[in-house]
Amino acid sequence: MYQHKITSAILACILFLVFALNIYKTVDMGVNQIVGNTKEATYADNIAYSIEKYEQKNKLSVTSIGIAYDKHGDIDSEALYVDYAIEPLLQMHIGKDIKYVEVTDSVIKTYFAEKDWTSYDAEEQIVFDKNIAYICVY
Numbered sequence: 686m687y688q689h690k691i692t693s694a695i696l697a698c699i700l701f702l703v704f705a706l707n708i709y710k711t712v713d714m715g716v717n718q719i720v721g722n723t724k725e726a727t728y729a730d731n732i733a734y735s736i737e738k739y740e741q742k743n744k745l746s747v748t749s750i751g752i753a754y755d756k757h758g759d760i761d762s763e764a765l766y767v768d769y770a771i772e773p774l775l776q777m778h779i780g781k782d783i784k785y786v787e788v789t790d791s792v793i794k795t796y797f798a799e800k801d802w803t804s805y806d807a808e809e810q811i812v813f814d815k816n817i818a819y820i821c822v823y
Contacts, residue, residue, distance in 0.1 A: 726778065732820060733778045735818075736779060736811075739818070745816055748784060748816045749784045749817040749818070750783050750818050751785070751792070751817060752822060753792070753793055753797050753819060755800045755801050755823045797821040800821065802823035
């Protein structure tokens, strides 16, 4: 009888720990999702701001965007590394329809080759060519 109570208490503690760990991991995943989404939205807003500033300064309208990637990439910018996600993300934050073009080898070699950024740097990561913005995502 006493052995049965001890076994039941141990099983109850184990079950409680499993549930507590499950709840903790679920909350942790939710927080990480919110942090990631906020980081990507901020990154996209910064890109949109740089484009808007260029348009106002040069009296041009950026109509096309080309996306390149730096040497190693950053898994924290997940949506910016997925082909089906980057276009709507940038369009939503830029606020207009944008045509996506391929980044030429000459642009990559001239501005982005062997670069490995750890943070956003608009001066180096966005190159404008008339109405095209070439963006190198870190």
